[in-house]
Amino acid sequence: MTIIETERLTRQFVRRSRGLRRSPGRSRSLLTAVDDVTLRIEPGESVGYIGANGAGKSTTIKMLTGILVPTSGRVRTCGLDPVRQRRLLASRVGVVFGQRSQLWWDLPVRESFEILAAIHRLPARAGAMRQDELVEQLEMGAFLETPVRQLSLGQRMRAEVAAALLHSPELVILDEPTIGLDLLSKQRLREFLVAERGRHGTTLLLTTHDMGDIARLCERVLVIDHGRLAYDGSLAGLSRTVGAQRVLVVDLTESLPDLNDIPDTRHLGSEGNGLRQRLAFDAEQTTAARVLSAVSKRAEVRDLSVEEPDIEDVVRRIYSAHR
Amino acid sequence: MRAGVRTYWKLVVSGFRQESHYRLAAFAGLVANVTFGFLKAAILFATVRASGGHLAGYDVGSMSAYVWLSQGMLGMVNLSGTHELGERIRSGDVAVDFARPVDIQGSYLARFVGARVFTLLPRGLPSVVVGALTIGMTMPATAQPYLLGGVSIVLGIASSFGCVYVIHVLGFWLVETRGLQLLYMVVSGFFAGLFVPLPLFPSWLHDAAYATPFPSVMMTPINVLSGQLTGLAAWHSVLVQVAWLAGVLLLGRVLTSAGLRKLEVQGG
Numbered sequence: 001m002t003i004i005e006t007e008r009l010t011r012q013f014v015r016r017s018r019g020l021r022r023s024p025g026r027s028r029s030l031l032t033a034v035d036d037v038t039l040r041i042e043p044g045e046s047v048g049y050i051g052a053n054g055a056g057k058s059t060t061i062k063m064l065t066g067i068l069v070p071t072s073g074r075v076r077t078c079g080l081d082p083v084r085q086r087r088l089l090a091s092r093v094g095v096v097f098g099q100r101s102q103l104w105w106d107l108p109v110r111e112s113f114e115i116l117a118a119i120h121r122l123p124a125r126a127g128a129m130r131q132d133e134l135v136e137q138l139e140m141g142a143f144l145e146t147p148v149r150q151l152s153l154g155q156r157m158r159a160e161v162a163a164a165l166l167h168s169p170e171l172v173i174l175d176e177p178t179i180g181l182d183l184l185s186k187q188r189l190r191e192f193l194v195a196e197r198g199r200h201g202t203t204l205l206l207t208t209h210d211m212g213d214i215a216r217l218c219e220r221v222l223v224i225d226h227g228r229l230a231y232d233g234s235l236a237g238l239s240r241t242v243g244a245q246r247v248l249v250v251d252l253t254e255s256l257p258d259l260n261d262i263p264d265t266r267h268l269g270s271e272g273n274g275l276r277q278r279l280a281f282d283a284e285q286t287t288a289a290r291v292l293s294a295v296s297k298r299a300e301v302r303d304l305s306v307e308e309p310d311i312e313d314v315v316r317r318i319y320s321a322h323r
Numbered sequence: 324m325r326a327g328v329r330t331y332w333k334l335v336v337s338g339f340r341q342e343s344h345y346r347l348a349a350f351a352g353l354v355a356n357v358t359f360g361f362l363k364a365a366i367l368f369a370t371v372r373a374s375g376g377h378l379a380g381y382d383v384g385s386m387s388a389y390v391w392l393s394q395g396m397l398g399m400v401n402l403s404g405t406h407e408l409g410e411r412i413r414s415g416d417v418a419v420d421f422a423r424p425v426d427i428q429g430s431y432l433a434r435f436v437g438a439r440v441f442t443l444l445p446r447g448l449p450s451v452v453v454g455a456l457t458i459g460m461t462m463p464a465t466a467q468p469y470l471l472g473g474v475s476i477v478l479g480i481a482s483s484f485g486c487v488y489v490i491h492v493l494g495f496w497l498v499e500t501r502g503l504q505l506l507y508m509v510v511s512g513f514f515a516g517l518f519v520p521l522p523l524f525p526s527w528l529h530d531a532a533y534a535t536p537f538p539s540v541m542m543t544p545i546n547v548l549s550g551q552l553t554g555l556a557a558w559h560s561v562l563v564q565v566a567w568l569a570g571v572l573l574l575g576r577v578l579t580s581a582g583l584r585k586l587e588v589q590g591g
Contacts, residue, residue, distance in 0.1 A: 067418050069587040083587060091424040102419045107341055118333030119425045147344075 001079050003171050003203045004041040004064060009034055009073035011059050011227075033059040035227035036073070043170065046197060046204040048218035048235075052315050056227040057207045061173055064205075065095060078170060091120060094164035098176035101156070102163050103148045109159050110144045113166060120167035127166070134162040137192055154185035161189065165196065174206040178213055190216045211308040223318055230318045236284070238314065245280040248291050251303040252277070262294045330425065331433045338437025349445035352398050356450045360394040364458055367519070379522040380551070384461030388549040389520050391454030393541060398446035399439045399476065400483040400540050402512045404490060404504035406431075412494040412582075421583065428488060428575050435484045436477065463550035471557055472548030478564040483540045485571030486511065492575060495582030510535075516542035536567040 011034040034056045041047055051057050062068035063075055066082030066089055075082060078092045096102075103112040117127040135141055138158040143151055151159065157177065164172060174193075178186045194217065196202055208214060214221060214235055221238050223231035231238055239245075247268065255274040260267045264286035268278040281291050288306050295301060342349075367386050371378045381389065408431060411417045420427050454460060463469070490507055494500045512518065514537035521532055521542050532538055543560045546552040552560055 062418070065422055067421055067587065086421065087424045090422050093422075095419075095422050097419065100414075100416050100419050104341065106344060107337075111337065111340065115334065115337045118330050118337070119423055119430065121330055121424075 001043070002040050002076070003043050003045070003078060004039070004205070005074075005076045006040075006064075007038050007074040009037045009060070009063065009075055010071050011056075011063060011068065012071045032227050034063070034070075034224075037224070037227075037229050039222065039229065039232065041203065041205065043203055044197075044201045045220060046218050047206075048214040048221045049205055049207045049224065050209075050214065050221060050315065051207075051224040055224045055315075057224060058175065059227075060224070061095075061175060061205075061207070064173065065089065065093060091167060092170050094167065094169035094172045096160050096164045096172070096174045096177050098157070098174070098179045101148070101160065103156070103159055105149050106147055108145045108147055109140065109151070112148065112159070112163060116163055116166050122167060130166060130168060131162075134165060137195065138162050139188070154181055154188075157181060157185070157189065158192075161192070165202075168200065169202070171203045171205065174204070176208055177206060178208065178210055186210070186212065193217055211314075215308065223315060225315055225318060230315075238318075239282075240284060241318070245282050246288070247307040248279045248281060248288055248295075249305045249307065250277055250279070250292070250295050250301050251275060252295075253300040253302050256299050259295060259298065262291060265291055331429060334430055334433035335437035335440075338434035338439075339441045340437075341434070342438035342441040346445070349398075349442060352442070353446045353449055356394045356397055356446060357453050360390055360450060360454055361457075363394070363518075364390045364454070370523075379520075381520065381522070382461075384459070385549060385551065386520075387454060387458050387460035388462055389545060389551075391451045391458075391460055392545045392548055393517060393520075394454070395443075395447040395450040396476065396479070396541055396544060397450075397517065398442040400479050400515070401435070401439075401487045402483065402508065402515060402517060402540070404487055404507035404511070406435075406484075406487050406491050408488065408491040409494045409500050409504070412491065413498075417586075421586075428572065428579055431488065432481060432484055432572075436480055439480045440477070461549075463548075463553075468548055468550045468553070468557070471561060472544060475544040475547045475561050475564060478561065478568055479540045479544045482536055482564065482568045482571060483511075485568060485575055486536055486540070488575045489571060489578060492578040492582055495578075495585055511537045511540065514538065515540045516545070520545075536571055539564040539567040 010032065013031045013033055015029050015031045037060065049057055049060070059068065063070050064077050064082060066077075066084075066086035069083050077089055080089045080092075082089055102116075103109065104115065107115075113131050117131070122130070135144060138161065140155070140158055140162065143155050143159075148156065148159065161174075161177065164174075178189060181189065190213065193204060197204060204217065206213065206217065218235065221231065221233065221235050222229060223238070231241065233241075245266075248265075252275055255272075256277070257274060258267050258270050259265075259277050259279060262279060265279040265281045268280050270277045279291060279295075281288070292301065292304065364387060367390060368383055371381055371383055371386050376382060378386075408417070411420065417427075420430075423430075455462075487507065490500055490503045493503065497503070514521075514532040514535050516532075516538060521529055521538060524532060543552075543564055546560065547557050
């Protein structure tokens with residue numbers, strides 16, 4: 001069974017322009033938030049759903065979970081009609097809204113889990129076992145008895161993810177799960193999601209602005225732009241399509257003239273009299289290690305960093321390529 | 324069906340336990356209840372004495388029972404109109420509630436009943452005990468008024484939730500429901516018999532009050548518990564409570580599905 005299936009899915013909103021009631025300038029206009037989107041996601045896939053703010057990601061998610069009715073087109077999630085069978089669907093899908101909490105602010109984390117276990121009608125033993133598993137995997141033991149309002153953002157996001165996964169859903173939708181997290185917390189969360197998917201074959205659909213999430217979690221990327229599906233394929237293919245490049249930043253121990261002639265790279269700029277240089281390279285053609293060794297032959301490298309292609313940039317390139 | 328009952332029972336228990344975390348608030352509530360109890364007692368006793376010791380079926384002993392039972396119930400029923408649902412609708416967090424495999428009205432009701440039954444321990448019973456020890460009050464000597472009264476209190480708690488829920492669900496259409504909450508706070512307390520027992524009202528106002536669900540929220544449980552109503556009359560008033568509860572819950576349901584449809588169709 002296909003987990004997510006949409007056919008020409010479209011959603012329009014009526015927008016009333018600001019202005020006084022009855023004033024002549026007040027008018028209604030139609031905004032198409034999701035425009036003719038057709039896609040299929042199979043069980044066990046891990047899909048990144050990216051796009052700029054306002055591109056239509058959240059609207060799509062609301063239609064997939066039955067909170068919003070499509071204007072036209074068809075949508076099936078877990079083989080169900082999301083709006084008509086919303087509650088049945090809710091027991092098979094887990095949703096993490098990065099900006100909204102599903103935990104009870106004043107209660108210890110453990111009690112939130114217990115309420116959710118009751119809501120999802122988990123049998124007592126199975127519920128307890130699943131909770132123990134999540135507590136261990138997400139390292140939540142230290143703050144299980146702490147009220148949610150006292151958690152750090154990283155701890156709260158782990159609890160949110162556990163809350164969404166407590167009923168072992170087939171499909172997990174994560175709406176910006178790593179927003180605001182520090183690097184270590186991000187990495188832990190990603191590792192957990194990879195492991196969880198490996199253990200239970202869970203299908204993942206996540207929206208994010210973080211290219212690192214996509215690179216580490218997703219085999220397939222969907223790019224939505226102005227409501228339209230602009231790309232559907234692998235991440236490597238996406239980078240190929242738009243020519244998104246990674247950037248190696250090297251700090252040298254001595255000033256060098258611009259490094260214009262390192263193979264398979266493009267010199268982007270120098271700072272501090274050539275002490276810091278930025279080289280763009282395409283992951284398809286060379287590796288960071290090869291570029292680094294070529295640079296090391298000219299001067300000693302004191303420090304380095306690799307910048308991932310920026311999602312906004314990727315989306316912008318896709319958009320301009322489409323026009 | 325059995326799984327459903329178990330789910331709601333667990334929600335009642337979780338509401339009960341959540342409330343148990345707010346100890347300081349419960350203590351502050353008790354102090355306020357007792358203080359205003361003495362104030363109410365002073366005014367109403369003077370009124371009874373000024374009428375020669377008997378007024379609309381009350382003497383000082385039964386008036387004392389009214390005062391302390393009403394103060395004791397104040398923490399249990401919702402006469403303030405506040406609830407978290409309005410804010411959740413306004414902020415859009417209600418989407419999280421709709422993404423759960425449970426009835427939204429039913430789950431909030433279960434948690435509310437659990438939470439408010441808990442306040443019986445730190446606020447309800449102590450208020451009554453303070454009143455009984457300091458002033459004394461006339462209470463029934465048989466078991467039946469207490470048993471039926473317990474049922475009546477739970478019906479009152481649920482009815483007050485049903486009314487407040489209706490106001491908050493209107494938030495799907497109104498941007499701001501705080502005005503309505505304020506109106507509710509003023510009207511519901513008055514007609515529930517919080518300030519003055521309803522038998523003291525002039526007959527037209529008494530009839531007006533009984534045309535609303537509010538007497539079911541507080542006056543009826545007090546009448547049943549204190550033995551002011553006995554036998555068939557007590558059973559009858561409890562049945563009226565059941566009818567009001569069914570009515571307000573049904574209205575809330577209709578509004579919820581209309582609101583959900585609006586959310587689905589217009590977005591939010």
